[in-house]
Amino acid sequence: MLIRSASRTVALAAAGLLALATATACADDAGGADPDRVDVVAAFYPLQFVAERVGGDAVRVTNLAKPGAEPHDLELNPGQVGQVTEAELVVYLAGFQPNVDEAVAQQAGDRAFDVATVAPLLDAAAGGHEHEGEGEGAAEEHAEEAGGAKDPHVWLDPTRLAAIGDRLAERLGGVDPDRAADFTARARALRTELETLDSEYAQGLRTCQRREIVTSHTAFAYLAERYRLEQVGISGLTPEDEPAAQRLAGVTAEAREHKATTIFFETLVSPKVAETIAREVGAKTAVLDPIEGLQPGSTGDYFSVMRSNLQTLRTALGCS
Numbered sequence: 001m002l003i004r005s006a007s008r009t010v011a012l013a014a015a016g017l018l019a020l021a022t023a024t025a026c027a028d029d030a031g032g033a034d035p036d037r038v039d040v041v042a043a044f045y046p047l048q049f050v051a052e053r054v055g056g057d058a059v060r061v062t063n064l065a066k067p068g069a070e071p072h073d074l075e076l077n078p079g080q081v082g083q084v085t086e087a088e089l090v091v092y093l094a095g096f097q098p099n100v101d102e103a104v105a106q107q108a109g110d111r112a113f114d115v116a117t118v119a120p121l122l123d124a125a126a127g128g129h130e131h132e133g134e135g136e137g138a139a140e141e142h143a144e145e146a147g148g149a150k151d152p153h154v155w156l157d158p159t160r161l162a163a164i165g166d167r168l169a170e171r172l173g174g175v176d177p178d179r180a181a182d183f184t185a186r187a188r189a190l191r192t193e194l195e196t197l198d199s200e201y202a203q204g205l206r207t208c209q210r211r212e213i214v215t216s217h218t219a220f221a222y223l224a225e226r227y228r229l230e231q232v233g234i235s236g237l238t239p240e241d242e243p244a245a246q247r248l249a250g251v252t253a254e255a256r257e258h259k260a261t262t263i264f265f266e267t268l269v270s271p272k273v274a275e276t277i278a279r280e281v282g283a284k285t286a287v288l289d290p291i292e293g294l295q296p297g298s299t300g301d302y303f304s305v306m307r308s309n310l311q312t313l314r315t316a317l318g319c320s
Helices: 002-029 045-058 078-086 098-107 136-146 158-175 177-204 221-226 245-257 272-281 302-317
Strands: 038-042 059-063 089-092 112-114 212-215 230-233 262-265 284-287
Touching: 038 045, 038 078, 038 158, 045 059, 045 089, 045 158, 045 177, 045 302, 078 098, 089 098, 089 158, 112 158, 158 177, 177 302, 212 245, 212 302, 221 230, 230 245, 245 272, 262 272, 262 302, 272 284, 284 302
Parallel strands: 038 059, 038 089, 089 112, 212 230, 212 262, 262 284
Antiparallel strands: none
C-alpha cells in the first residue's frame, strides 16, 4: 500500500510539471476558455450536477470521471491534472478518490472546495443491521472492514445535497461576485426541488412490509438513516471489495430471516455476488444506483435516477 501510494505521488508530481503545458492544449480541444464563465472542475457526477445547477450558464463544468467509469479509483492523466491546476474552483470530496485528493493538495490550494466540510460524514456502519446471527468472529470481521471509515455518498440524502448547493453558491460568489445573487437564487431553487424529492421519499417509504435493503455495495448509509431503512451490505464501501465466505453466509442468513425478495446491485460493478445470494434465498436482483456516475449516453440526471431508485425500493420492500 505504501509503495502504491508513493508511486502515485511521484506520478502526480510528474504530471504537475506538465500541467501548465497540457492545460492549454486541453482548453484548445474543449474550444478554449470562456472569460465570461467560471471554470469549475468536478471530481465526479453528483458534484458536476450540483455545480451545473447552481452555476447555470455562468460556469463551465468539467467532470474528471468519465460516464460509465467507476470513480473510486480514478487515475488522472496529465491533461486532467492540468485542468485541476487551471480551474477557478475544484469541487471534490476528500477521501473518495485518492488520486484526486493528491492532485488537489498539490495543484489547487485554496481554489478547492471539499464538500465533506459542509456536514460531518456518517460512519460506514450507519444505517446498518445489527448482524445478530453472524457469530462473534463474523461480527468482528465486519467491524474491522468498516475500520472507522466514513461513507462518502452524501448525495443520497437530498437534504445534505441541498446544503452542499448552498455552500457551493457561496464559493462561486467569491469567484464571481457580480453573479453572487444569481448563484444564491439557483441554489435556493435547487433546494426547493431537493426538498420535494425528500418528501416523495419520506411518503413513499413510510409504510412498507420490510425495511432491510440487502446491497452489494455498502453505499446507502445516508439513504438508510434518512428514511428509516436498515442496510445489509454484502461488501464494503469500495465496490471491488470481495466479501469473505463467512460474510456471504451471514448476509444470506439475514436475507432469509427477513424474507428479502430483492438483492440490490449497482450499475457500475458486476452483479455476480448479488446474483449468488439471490439464488440461495430465492430472491430477485434489481439495480439500486448509488449515482456515482451516469452510464454513457444516458439522458437521465440525479433526479430521474433517485426517483427510479424510489420506485425500485417501493416494489422490493412492499410499500403501500
